[in-house]
Amino acid sequence: xxxxxxxxxxxxxxxxxxxxxxxxxxxxxxxxxxxxxxxxxxxxxxxxxxxxxxxxxxxxxxxxxxxxxxxxxxxxxxxxxxxxxxxxxxxxxxxxxxxxxxxxxxxxxxxx
Amino acid sequence: xxxxxxxxxxxxxxxxxxxxxxxxxxxxxxxxxxxxxxxxxxxxxxxxxxxxxxxxxxxxxxxxxxxxxxxxxxxxxxxxxxxxxxxxxxxxxxxxxxxxxxxxxxxxxxxxxxx
Numbered sequence: 001x002x003x004x005x006x007x008x009x010x011x012x013x014x015x016x017x018x019x020x021x022x023x024x025x026x027x028x029x030x031x032x033x034x035x036x037x038x039x040x041x042x043x044x045x046x047x048x049x050x051x052x053x054x055x056x057x058x059x060x061x062x063x064x065x066x067x068x069x070x071x072x073x074x075x076x077x078x079x080x081x082x083x084x085x086x087x088x089x090x091x092x093x094x095x096x097x098x099x100x101x102x103x104x105x106x107x108x109x110x111x112x
Numbered sequence: 113x114x115x116x117x118x119x120x121x122x123x124x125x126x127x128x129x130x131x132x133x134x135x136x137x138x139x140x141x142x143x144x145x146x147x148x149x150x151x152x153x154x155x156x157x158x159x160x161x162x163x164x165x166x167x168x169x170x171x172x173x174x175x176x177x178x179x180x181x182x183x184x185x186x187x188x189x190x191x192x193x194x195x196x197x198x199x200x201x202x203x204x205x206x207x208x209x210x211x212x213x214x215x216x217x218x219x220x221x222x223x224x225x226x227x
Contacts, residue, residue, distance in 0.1 A: 035218075041220055042116070042202055042218035042220040042221050043204075044218075045215055045216070045217070048215070090154075098157075098160030098168055098204075098206065098214075099157045100155075100157065100216065101157070102154030102156070104152070105153070
């Protein structure tokens with residue numbers, strides 16, 4: 001079946017790098033996404049990676065994908081207090097692009 | 113351009129009642145998806161509609177229904193509310209469906225509390 005798992009909490013100091021990890025089970029996953037949710041808000045798409053890629057960099061964000069181990073990570077360089085939020089990993093396959101399978105979210109706490 | 117708009121933002125109902133939640137997609141987007149997010153969990157897929165037709169349904173009981181209108185806005189209806197239906201209901205829109213890497217844009221959600 002489809003399942004996405006994340007660690008629940010991460011605390012870092014401002015200026016450090018943050019690494020948020022995610023594992024998934026669906027080997028037919030086509031795209032993998034990272035969303036950010038701030039308190040009282042909806043989900044903001046941060047970045048995504050196609051399943052035939054190993055890495056994608058977008059400014060302070062780096063996504064690494066290990067397809068063999070079905071492991072995805074999001075690295076945030078120079079983490080700021082404004083990065084404090086819940087981060088969700090999600091997967092989709094080509095069968096239904098309106099349907100994403102989300103992890104339970106990782107709360108990132110950035111201390112000044 | 114306005115993003116995805118949802119109404120109302122907050123709602124309080126009692127068990128057994130029925131509720132209607134509304135969503136307006138981004139202009140030009142023809143697909144709307146609905147998600148339920150229970151506190152402390154990730155969003156769960158409920159429905160997708162494209163060009164007024166249901167294109168996908170998640171593992172939710174028949175008490176949940178939805179429809180999409182000619183202007184692509186959508187309603188989610190929940191009948192016979194249970195305490196466990198208390199959640200943030202998110203609407204997401206995209207331009208199309210069935211296309212790889214079709215990005216979903218989410219609204220801020222409707223917070224439903226069932227007492």
